[in-house]
Amino acid sequence: MKVVGLTGGIASGKSTVVSTIVSLDIPVIDCDKLARIVVEPTHPAYKKLVAHFGVEILQNQEMGQPLDRYKFGTIIFPNPAQRKVANSIIHPAVRDEILKRLFKLWIKGTSLVVIDVPLLLEGELWRIVSEVIVVYCPPETQLARIKARDGLSEEDALARINAQRPLIEKVDYADHVIQNISDLDSLKQSTIEVMNKIKPNPIWTILGYFPPFTFLMASWVIAKRHLKGDPRKTKSKV
Ligand SMILES: CC(C)(COP(=O)(O)OP(=O)(O)OC[C@H]1O[C@@H](n2cnc3c(N)ncnc32)[C@H](O)[C@@H]1O)[C@@H](O)C(=O)NCCC(=O)NCCS
Numbered sequence: 001m002k003v004v005g006l007t008g009g010i011a012s013g014k015s016t017v018v019s020t021i022v023s024l025d026i027p028v029i030d031c032d033k034l035a036r037i038v039v040e041p042t043h044p045a046y047k048k049l050v051a052h053f054g055v056e057i058l059q060n061q062e063m064g065q066p067l068d069r070y071k072f073g074t075i076i077f078p079n080p081a082q083r084k085v086a087n088s089i090i091h092p093a094v095r096d097e098i099l100k101r102l103f104k105l106w107i108k109g110t111s112l113v114v115i116d117v118p119l120l121l122e123g124e125l126w127r128i129v130s131e132v133i134v135v136y137c138p139p140e141t142q143l144a145r146i147k148a149r150d151g152l153s154e155e156d157a158l159a160r161i162n163a164q165r166p167l168i169e170k171v172d173y174a175d176h177v178i179q180n181i182s183d184l185d186s187l188k189q190s191t192i193e194v195m196n197k198i199k200p201n202p203i204w205t206i207l208g209y210f211p212p213f214t215f216l217m218a219s220w221v222i223a224k225r226h227l228k229g230d231p232r233k234t235k236s237k238v
Pocket residue numbers: 009010011031032035067068069070072073076083086087090091094117118119160163164
């Protein structure tokens with residue numbers, strides 16, 4: 001099974017790209033969705049978040065109520081220390097969910113899966129993907145799109161953009177770049193072109209279903225990533 005990482009910057013167009021990938025019948029694991037699931041009131045991460053941030057991050061400031069996402073965002077996006085705590089609680093839970101889903105897809109004999117991870121190159125997951133796709137748009141477009149989509153002020157929008165590595169640095173680390181600088185039809189076309197290049201060879205797909213080959217292929221992916229170098233050790237320190 002080939003595992004491809006899709007990343008970009010906030011509002012650079014990842015979800016729009018994902019909708020095209022899904023329409024090609026390629027399964028996608030969406031980490032923003034997983035990050036919502038693992039903070040539901042029944043999950044252990046919820047209690048850990050409340051223990052650190054207090055009930056102020058909950059709707060009606062009441063235990064058992066869902067997270068107030070806007071409020072929580074205003075706490076973690078402008079503050080690297082608070083963001084680090086939030087990430088240290090949420091990311092391991094998200095990672096476990098990803099691994100569970102990958103295992104289920106592998107058992108089903110899936111040949112290609114895309115993981116949509118906004119923080120692919122800032123976190124650990126870049127180590128397990130065989131190729132990296134970056135969805136790029138210039139910072140001013142990113143800012144305009146985030147403000148239009150989420151109705152955020154300039155200050156809130158910039159805090160979110162600055163909570164991530166600059167998008168241009170992620171491009172340096174990409175195996176494939178989808179330039180989202182034109183209209184939605186062009187974005188769809190570029191996505192289809194990239195996915196055609198990525199499609200795994202059927203022989204590898206069949207071999208990859210057997211555990212020893214899976215092990216060999218996974219080792220090769222990890223070694224390849226290691227040789228390419230740790231993206232977190234280049235330039236930005238976000
Ligand atoms: C702060 C929260 C509640 C804001 O929720 P909201 O619904 O407004 O935004 P949403 O979850 O859709 O995220 C939008 C985008 O923000 C960016 N983003 C989210 N969390 C982070 C973070 N910790 N660091 C940097 N960028 C982030 C991503 O590009 C993401 O696609 C939410 O983003 C969150 O719980 N973040 C922490 C978990 C996380 O790191 N998620 C990213 C994927 S694992």
